[in-house]
Amino acid sequence: MITAYKRISFFGLGYVGLSTALCFANKTFTSIGVDIEEKKVRRIMGGKVPFYEMGLETLLKDCLDKGTFRCTTNPREAVMESDISFVTVGTPSQPNGNINLRYIKLVSRDLGEALKEKSNCYLVVVKSTVLPGTTLNNIKPILEKYSGKKCGHDFGLCFNPEFLREGNAIQDVLNPDRIIIGEYDIKSGDILAEFYRNFYGEKTPPIIRTNIPTAELIKYASNAFLATKISFINTIANICEKTPGVDVTTVAKAIGLDKRIGPHFLNAGLGYGGSCFPKDLKALIPYSKKSGYSPELLETVESVNENQPNKAVQLCKKFLGALKDKKIAILGLAFKPNTDDVREAVSIKIINILLADGAEIVVYDPAAVENAKKIFKERVKYASSMYECLQGADCCIIVTEWEEFKALKPEDLIKHMRTPALIDGRRITDPELFKDRVKYAAIGFGPKIVS
Numbered sequence: 001m002i003t004a005y006k007r008i009s010f011f012g013l014g015y016v017g018l019s020t021a022l023c024f025a026n027k028t029f030t031s032i033g034v035d036i037e038e039k040k041v042r043r044i045m046g047g048k049v050p051f052y053e054m055g056l057e058t059l060l061k062d063c064l065d066k067g068t069f070r071c072t073t074n075p076r077e078a079v080m081e082s083d084i085s086f087v088t089v090g091t092p093s094q095p096n097g098n099i100n101l102r103y104i105k106l107v108s109r110d111l112g113e114a115l116k117e118k119s120n121c122y123l124v125v126v127k128s129t130v131l132p133g134t135t136l137n138n139i140k141p142i143l144e145k146y147s148g149k150k151c152g153h154d155f156g157l158c159f160n161p162e163f164l165r166e167g168n169a170i171q172d173v174l175n176p177d178r179i180i181i182g183e184y185d186i187k188s189g190d191i192l193a194e195f196y197r198n199f200y201g202e203k204t205p206p207i208i209r210t211n212i213p214t215a216e217l218i219k220y221a222s223n224a225f226l227a228t229k230i231s232f233i234n235t236i237a238n239i240c241e242k243t244p245g246v247d248v249t250t251v252a253k254a255i256g257l258d259k260r261i262g263p264h265f266l267n268a269g270l271g272y273g274g275s276c277f278p279k280d281l282k283a284l285i286p287y288s289k290k291s292g293y294s295p296e297l298l299e300t301v302e303s304v305n306e307n308q309p310n311k312a313v314q315l316c317k318k319f320l321g322a323l324k325d326k327k328i329a330i331l332g333l334a335f336k337p338n339t340d341d342v343r344e345a346v347s348i349k350i351i352n353i354l355l356a357d358g359a360e361i362v363v364y365d366p367a368a369v370e371n372a373k374k375i376f377k378e379r380v381k382y383a384s385s386m387y388e389c390l391q392g393a394d395c396c397i398i399v400t401e402w403e404e405f406k407a408l409k410p411e412d413l414i415k416h417m418r419t420p421a422l423i424d425g426r427r428i429t430d431p432e433l434f435k436d437r438v439k440y441a442a443i444g445f446g447p448k449i450v451s
């Protein structure tokens with residue numbers, strides 16, 4: 001008989017840790033968040049989410065009111081008052097592509113020290129993305145060293161990857177497609193499986209139980225496949241652009257109806273960004289090479305993605321010739337809509353190339369301006385609306401597919417811009433509305449058929 005553990009803690013309060021902690025705390029469990037940043041902890045306890053994630057602030061306030069969630073900088077307190085700890089700290093890239101295990105190691109040490117005093121059986125669940133072998137070779141020894149206890153005997157250990165998307169975190173926690181449990185021993189896996197069945201009830205998705213390295217690789221394989229889908233459709237888009245009369249959106253819709261292919265993640269554009277896909281490929285490729293296999297497919301996925309933002313610049317030059325002193329309006333800075341995150345955002349690459357070419361840049365984003373200011377400072381101008389951004393511009397590039405940009409009409413370009421020209425880098429505008437009224441180009445939209 002497995003005890004149904006109901007008190008949980010989360011180490012690392014980024015979008016994964018905080019969103020998951022709050023979803024669990026809103027139903028069934030009490031959860032404690034731990035973070036080393038005192039300012040962040042104070043802010044969260046004051047009801048403020050330190051990043052932009054839809055619906056999370058309301059959830060935070062509800063959980064604080066109900067008393068089912070609180071956070072602290074004290075790891076010992078969190079371990080003493082919980083039965084399971086989830087490790088959700090970041091694993092950022094180092095310049096050589098290797099992931100930085102600094103935070104993971106610090107948390108493992110904190111957990112180990114706190115576990116020393118714990119008398120009942122405790123479960124540590126690693127959610128942070130780490131390369132195969134890391135949990136067993138790096139995390140487990142630290143936990144054992146600082147606790148003086150034996151994994152599998154005195155405490156349990158699982159690797160349990162997360163598949164949350166930024167901007168959809170709550171929905172993704174509440175409706176996962178699957179749960180992957182990499183277990184050190186059967187008891188650890190039983191406890192975690194029971195924990196999830198307790199939370200999801202009848203809605204429990206398929207649970208795959210396996211060993212820890214397999215679960216670690218599943219996370220990389222999943223992100224590598226999604227990145228491959230994007231670079232694939234972008235490759236097809238680039239072929240479409242050279243082919244009169246062909247539009248990639250129709251091609252994607254048609255191939256997506258084949259159940260073996262599926263309709264998702266086939267939106268052609270200027271490439272993927274964010275804190276996950278680029279980082280995970282950058283880590284998986286050298287990992288594979290070091291193990292003796294050169295993963296050529298993944299190297300190509302990466303290089304297609306590196307080249308894709310250049311397409312926006314090439315199209316801009318096609319419209320305007322030399323870019324020196326030309327005013328370019330950039331719509332969208334975040335790496336995708338519904339987030340303020342600009343990490344590895346395509347916008348950064350495009351703006352840097354345009355600035356190097358001497359263009360004057362005006363940017364607008366509904367959420368990411370503050371984060372972009374930390375990167376571009378005074379080098380670009382910041383508009384406070386889409387229309388202000390277009391004012392007097394020679395060309396406009398849609399870089400992120402925010403909902404509000406979908407309202408853009410040819411009249412807006414004609415009214416506000418010096419020379420009305422649009423490059424749709426995310427395929428959110430209807431070419432039929434624009435192509436005969438303004439200079440118009442879109443990723444994957446082929447030239448007119450001349451018969």
Ligand code: UGA
Pocket residue numbers: 129162163164165166167223226230264265266267268269270271272273274275276277335336
């Ligand atoms: C991604 C995965 O989707 C999550 O399952 C995973 O948990 C997460 O990484 C992680 O490893 O933590 P996320 O980075 O939030 O989530 O963003 P996605 O929604 O996957 O988008 C990634 C990038 O791909 C964005 O730049 C987006 O614009 C681009 N994209 C996505 C396309 O260019 N085309 C598409 O069809 C879909």
